[in-house]
Amino acid sequence: MHTLNLGILAHVDAGKTSLTERLLHATHVIDELGSVDDGSTRTDSLDLERLRGITIKAAVASFDVDDITVNLIDTPGHPDFIAEVERALGVLDGAVLVVSAVEGVQAQTRLLMRTLQRLRIPTLIFVNKIDRRGARYESLLRAIGEKLTPAHIAMSATGGLGTQGAVSRPRTGPAFRSELTALLAEHDDALLAAYVDGDADAVPGARLHSELAAQTRRGLVHPVLFGSAITGAGTDALIGAITELLPTAPADADGQVSGTVFKVERGPAGEKTAYVRMFSGTVRVRDTLPFGSGGTTGKVTGISVFEHGAAVPRDAVSAGQIAMLRGLGAIRVGDAIGAPGPARAAGRHFAPPTLETIVVAQQPGDRGALHTALTQLAEQDPLIGLHRDELRQEISVSLYGEVQKEVVQATLADVFGIDVAFRETTTIHVERLVGTGAAAEFLDVDPNPFLATVGLRAEPAPAGSGVEFRLEVELGSMPYAFIKAVEETVRETLRQGLNGWEIPDCVVTLTHSGYAPRQSHAHAVFDKSMSSTAGDFRNLTPLVLMSALRQAGTEVHEPMHDFRLEVPSDVYGAVLPMLTRLRALPRTSSVKGSSYVIEGELPAASVHAVERQLPALTSGEGMLESSFARYRPLQGPPPSRPRSDHDPLDRRKYLLRVVRRTGARDEHR
Structure with a gap:
């Protein structure tokens, strides 16, 4: 059997969970269709999901088609739960992006498609709800081309659009062949030559189909299928496209163990179950596995693998499969099992919470x-x-x-x-360094009460680069445990900058180091008052780092969203003052039929205010799309965040809180 790990993604209410239910029913995994409205779907298992009718947690189900097991991951559609989608993306072989035939391409749809393309995840587009009043075909295909991807082709035609009897049937004929050949020719020289020479009709259909599959698997083209999750129209064609056009998982069962945890659950007794996608190797019950970044290990006490519609107990799980592992008590979401997996399995794909x-x-x-x-x-x-x-x-x-x-x-x-x-x-908010600062405190030199020498230099770094810790001292200049204590404390301290906000991007270099070697009195045991410990470095580092940050200076930045606002033309004049009050920065405005489209930047703090005021200003016809874009310097007095550490900016209070035996140590200095 081959395995295909498939994600179902969509804007909220596009019918994603209903489509999941339909696929399970069509492949004979379930006998009766569940309903989102009734709270009876297979993948929405939480009481809250059933009550609200939305997906909150990613869920896994599976079905078999011929020799392929499809592990289907149903992800949340509401933007508040984008973190669940982010974790699923790292374990997918392919995806189905669901678009409503009525509502069309929405804000979350565009965000998801951009991310899928950036990660080169092969993607099919399924246009759902063709049976609903207001369903569209031609105009929706144009919107897909304009807002999602120009490299698409409709694989389905529809009949009875917008009625309960709506049907979806495969496109055929010369016009379809010509359109498909033209699309594929952009990445195939032989097809391009045939198309230019007017010999496109001579290209065998099997050749076109195989090239469509190859380019879809490379993420170059995106087939579009139409149907209805409620009536089942187009379901068989979608299942065929999933198994024929999307890639199955590589299966190196004998390779080095490598997997990624994308979900963690706790049982009634508090025991953890980790959902793991295996990229290579094989894990067996009673294996001791390394996971995470801190050298943690644990013994696997149970394995369940998704097969034939359910999670079934197994003695082992191999590359390509998704499994539930038990016994790894310290495991967390995002941990790598064994060797690290692909970069996108651990990467940040969406903006952080703001x-x-x-x-x-x-x-x-x-x-x-x-x-x-x-x-x-x-x-x-x-x-x-x-x-x-x-x-x-x-x-x-x-x-x-x-x-x-x-x-x-x-x-x-x-x-x-x-x-x-x-x-x-x-x-x-976040803080960014304005310049470079350096500071140092030395062992046995006042006012340093700790048995440690720490010197640090803090420098700005590009946005998104993270915190980098460097050494300007020799690695053997003191025990590695002390260097590690400095690095860990630097990263912890940077969570609260001069104004209390995190400093997410900077370079910190250890410039000076020194320690008091392990000592003891004659005929006595080790004496902490005479010898450096990791605690000395953990206590001193915040003081030194804050001195360096003071010298460098920081600037508070606020999160900004890109926005696209479509409003009726007759209320355009009323909407602009509202945007101005909320500190929006419109960049462009254009006429679209009887509407105005305004695009620009908007402070994240103002997004909810726009959403609240828009319905009244536009009689419910305004449409706002927004997504995180960047952080920008904040104008005016910077807001501060109350400190939750021991406040190393106030040296006297800090020392009163963290120093317990300074006097005792002074006696031996």
Whole structure:
């Protein structure tokens, strides 16, 4: 058997989960179709998903077609849960992007398609809901060409469009052959020659089909199929396209073990189950596996592999398959199993959350339980960005939007029995270095109370490059554990810059190092007061780094979204002042029929305000699309974020909080 790991992606309400249900029914995995409205679908298993009628967590189902097992991953469509989609993208062999024949290409559709193309994931486009009133064909194909990809071809024609009797049938005939040949000829010289010479009709149909499959698998072209998940129209053609045009997974079962964790669940007793895509090698029950980046290992106590419509217990899982592994207690979403997988399996594909809110337990006695519960949720979704303020006994989380906040609240109540409230949602800013700064503190030189020497230089780095730690001292100048302690503390300290916001991109170089070797009194055991420990370096590093940052200076940046706003032409004059008040920066405006299309940049903090005001201003006819674009310097006084560390900017208070035995050490200096 071959394996194809397939993602189903779409804008919310395009019919993605209904299509998943239809595919499972058509391949005889389920006997009866479930309903999103009734909460009876196979992949929406959470109570919240059934209640709201939306997908919140990625789910895996499988079906067989001939000698291919298709692991179908149903992903959320709502933008608040884009992190679930991000994790799924890294494990896919191919994708089906679902577009509604009525609503057409929407904001999330465009974002998903851009990402699929950037990652070179072979993609089919399925136009759903051809049975709904208002369904379109020609105009929708034009929109796909303009907004998604010009390299597309309609594989289906429709009849009875917009009625319950709508049908989808394969396109054939000279016009279709000519269109297909012209599209494929862009990447095939032999077909180009035949097309130019007027011999396109002489090209065998089998040759065209094989070249279509080859170019689809390379992500060069995107076949478009029409149908209805509700009536089943076009389902067989879609299944045929999935198995014939998309690539199956490479299967090097004897290679080095390599896999990626894209989902983690906890059972009733708190035990973890990791969903893993295997890229190479074979994992067996009782194998001890390395995972993550810290040298952690664990023994596999159970394996289930997706086969024939369900997860079935197996003794082993091999390359290409998706499995549920049990027994790896410390495993987290995003961890690599064995050797790292493809770059896109661990990469960041979408923007980080730009909103933050403080979570407050309604009952003071639930504070400890709340932290435990949120920690478990962060294991399943690392982008929640759990942030604990020990000084104020507050916990904040990072979010994409208000719907996600409501889901977190409901999950805490239903699963953990904790009632919570949220304070006002605020925007997450970042800080960037303005210049270069350096600082150092030396062992046995006042005012340094620690048995350590640390010198650091902080320099700006390009946006998106991350934090890079370099050495300007010899690696053997002191024990590696001390160098590692400095690096880890640097990364931790950079989560709160001079104004309390994270510094995501910079280069920090260790310029000076020194330590007191292990010592002891005569006939006595090791004496911490005479010898350096990793704690000395962890306590000193924040003071040195903050001094370097002060010298370099930082600038607060706010998140900006690209936006596209379409409004009726008669309200254009009323919409512009609203955009100005909300600090939008329109770049272009154009006439589109009876509408105006405005494109530009909008602060992330203003997106929700535009969404709230737009319906009243446009009588419900305005359409806003927005997606994260970049961070830009903030004008005016920079907002600050309350510090949750020991505040190394205030040396006196910091030392009072972290130094416990300075006096004892001074006696031996």
